[in-house]
Amino acid sequence: MRLQGKVWKFGDNVDTDIIIPARFLNVSDVKELAKNCFADVRAGFIDMIAPGDIIVAGRNFGSGSSREHAPLALKGAGISVVIAESFARIFYRNAFNIGLPIVESVEAARSIEEGHKISIDLSTGDIENMDTGNRFLAKPLPDFMRQIVEAGGLVKYIKKQ
Amino acid sequence: MSMTITEKILAHHSNLEHVSPGDLIQVSVDMALANDITAPLAIKVFNEVGNPAVFDREKIALIPDHFVPNKDIDSAEQAKVMREFAMLHHIQHHYEMGQGGIEHVILPEKGLVMPGDLVMGADSHTCTYGALGAFSSGVGSTDLGVIMATGKTWLKVPPTIKIIYEGKLPPWVRGKDLILFTLGRIGVDGANYCALEFSGDTVRRLSMAQRFTMTNMAVEAGAKNGIIEPDEITLAFVAQRSHRSPLVCTSDPGADYEKVIQIQVNELEPQVAFPHSPANVRPLSKAGAIGLDQVFIGSCTNGRLEDLHDAAAVLKGRTVAKGVRLMVLPGSQRVYKEAIEQGIIQILLDAGAVIGPPSCGPCLGGHLGILAEGERALSTSNRNFIGRMGHPKSEVYLASPVIAAASAILGSIGGPEEL
Numbered sequence: 001m002r003l004q005g006k007v008w009k010f011g012d013n014v015d016t017d018i019i020i021p022a023r024f025l026n027v028s029d030v031k032e033l034a035k036n037c038f039a040d041v042r043a044g045f046i047d048m049i050a051p052g053d054i055i056v057a058g059r060n061f062g063s064g065s066s067r068e069h070a071p072l073a074l075k076g077a078g079i080s081v082v083i084a085e086s087f088a089r090i091f092y093r094n095a096f097n098i099g100l101p102i103v104e105s106v107e108a109a110r111s112i113e114e115g116h117k118i119s120i121d122l123s124t125g126d127i128e129n130m131d132t133g134n135r136f137l138a139k140p141l142p143d144f145m146r147q148i149v150e151a152g153g154l155v156k157y158i159k160k161q
Numbered sequence: 162m163s164m165t166i167t168e169k170i171l172a173h174h175s176n177l178e179h180v181s182p183g184d185l186i187q188v189s190v191d192m193a194l195a196n197d198i199t200a201p202l203a204i205k206v207f208n209e210v211g212n213p214a215v216f217d218r219e220k221i222a223l224i225p226d227h228f229v230p231n232k233d234i235d236s237a238e239q240a241k242v243m244r245e246f247a248m249l250h251h252i253q254h255h256y257e258m259g260q261g262g263i264e265h266v267i268l269p270e271k272g273l274v275m276p277g278d279l280v281m282g283a284d285s286h287t288c289t290y291g292a293l294g295a296f297s298s299g300v301g302s303t304d305l306g307v308i309m310a311t312g313k314t315w316l317k318v319p320p321t322i323k324i325i326y327e328g329k330l331p332p333w334v335r336g337k338d339l340i341l342f343t344l345g346r347i348g349v350d351g352a353n354y355c356a357l358e359f360s361g362d363t364v365r366r367l368s369m370a371q372r373f374t375m376t377n378m379a380v381e382a383g384a385k386n387g388i389i390e391p392d393e394i395t396l397a398f399v400a401q402r403s404h405r406s407p408l409v410c411t412s413d414p415g416a417d418y419e420k421v422i423q424i425q426v427n428e429l430e431p432q433v434a435f436p437h438s439p440a441n442v443r444p445l446s447k448a449g450a451i452g453l454d455q456v457f458i459g460s461c462t463n464g465r466l467e468d469l470h471d472a473a474a475v476l477k478g479r480t481v482a483k484g485v486r487l488m489v490l491p492g493s494q495r496v497y498k499e500a501i502e503q504g505i506i507q508i509l510l511d512a513g514a515v516i517g518p519p520s521c522g523p524c525l526g527g528h529l530g531i532l533a534e535g536e537r538a539l540s541t542s543n544r545n546f547i548g549r550m551g552h553p554k555s556e557v558y559l560a561s562p563v564i565a566a567a568s569a570i571l572g573s574i575g576g577p578e579e580l
Contacts, residue, residue, distance in 0.1 A: 017525075040547060066299040090285055
């Protein structure tokens with residue numbers, strides 16, 4: 001499974017209130033949540049990005065609240081994968097559970113810049129910066145976690161089994 | 162082999178003799194919890210899983226507290242989804258406003274968590290129950306939906322970081338100051354994926370209310386759980402509230418810790434977290450002149466009776482500064498009632514506070530007390546991220562109820578000694 005897209009770059013400690021502020025949590029509909037993704041720091045994010053685009057961020061992405069609305073909003077907006085130096089633990093679980101792949105790579109996260117076009121192979125962990133030609137090797141996802149993502153989330157994966 | 166308290170509780174719930182950090186285990190859950198924001202998604206997942214019944218109607222708590230009394234039609238619909246599910250499945254612990262309050266205040270208050278329990282909640286501050294010597298951790302709605310169906314989940318056994326607090330706290334310094342100081346020391350990912358064990362003679366002397374404040378904010382360091390070994394204070398607290406017998410676990414002397422940090426508290430000042438991180442902490446004497454528009458006392462961190470008592474002790478006979486709005490939200494119906502009985506509410510009202518319904522209120526900027534552009538608030542809650550309590554250009558400072566009350570009187574951040 002090779003994903004490809006334009007990069008949107010974020011810093012350290014992107015918390016779930018930044019990904020989707022709590023005032024928008026009065027609905028559970030993914031399309032509605034997606035409209036308010038990054039409302040306070042990059043208003044209109046959903047209109048700026050193209051389906052398949054990729055977020056690259058620093059340390060501790062997804063810290064704070066347990067709201068699953070955060071990875072749902074990212075996925076709903078069209079983000080195909082998040083690459084970060086590290087992730088907060090509840091966000092990490094939630095992302096896989098709802099079928100949003102996330103990958104840890106300190107080198108890639110530090111080197112890749114906003115606007116770069118990159119591609120990533122989830123089964124090998126190979127990340128290619130198509131603008132600079134740089135390649136990075138992230139830890140590949142274990143098969144069962146890749147299958148959860150490919151199935152579209154934990155529930156769909158369980159039902160498939 | 163030696164184990165920490167966290168490892169012992171996890172071993173017990175996975176029917177294993179011994180577990181070590183890194184082990185992937187399947188555990189049985191004693192209490193599964195969700196609120197009006199996270200339950201609707203969890204219910205959707207539960208329905209997709211397709212089990213006809215919940216795993217145990219007595220081991221699920223569904224608490225509307227984030228957007229209640231409902232702020233708009235959408236939030237009313239969310240609370241309705243939860244209410245109808247609770248009725249359909251005869252969920253025993255579904256507490257509407259008037260019977261309940263904030264989830265992490267009322268579960269201990271009603272005796273629903275015992276030492277040694279394993280609690281999973283679709284709310285990051287589920288780690289609060291570690292103050293009772295239980296393992297408790299926050300998850301998302303999908304995990305919780307599956308738990309409601311099966312009563313089980315998988316966990317990776319976390320390594321433990323032990324923090325030892327030694328010495329006698331100076332007057333007006335509280336558990337809130339201990340945890341803020343600790344966050345300043347280790348950072349917002351200083352305990353990512355770890356258990357945070359709070360110990361030492363200082364903690365042994367803390368009341369349950371102050372212990373809850375500390376474990377509540379373990380997640381602010383990224384921790385999977387915060388925990389305090391149960392002692393006579395814990396056992397006295399639960400004995401008044403439940404007939405279940407506790408499973409008292411303590412850490413073995415030879416248990417392995419990823420890190421041990423010692424903190425001497427004899428000289429510790431009240432602490433203030435500056436925008437926009439709970440780890441951006443300064444001692445009160447270095448806070449400088451920070452004028453305030455609003456002060457909020459309440460939340461799952463500091464909405465208990467003792468917190469309101471602290472606020473009243475400072476506010477008694479004094480009034481809130483002109484230009485400052487003071488909001489107090491008791492953490493539960495019971496806290497509210499006891500605060501009335503003890504004359505605390507009268508003192509707060511006389512000082513010029515507005516008392517709101519027991520709920521999460523302004524803590525997460527959803528409704529009640531939203532901040533306008535450029536406004537500054539001091540809050541006794543747990544997070545001060547960008548836009549947390551309103552406009553993205555507003556600012557939130559975190560401190561204890563003592564500092565909150567003194568600051569409301571002063572009109573700027575300060576302590577009771579300045580009054």
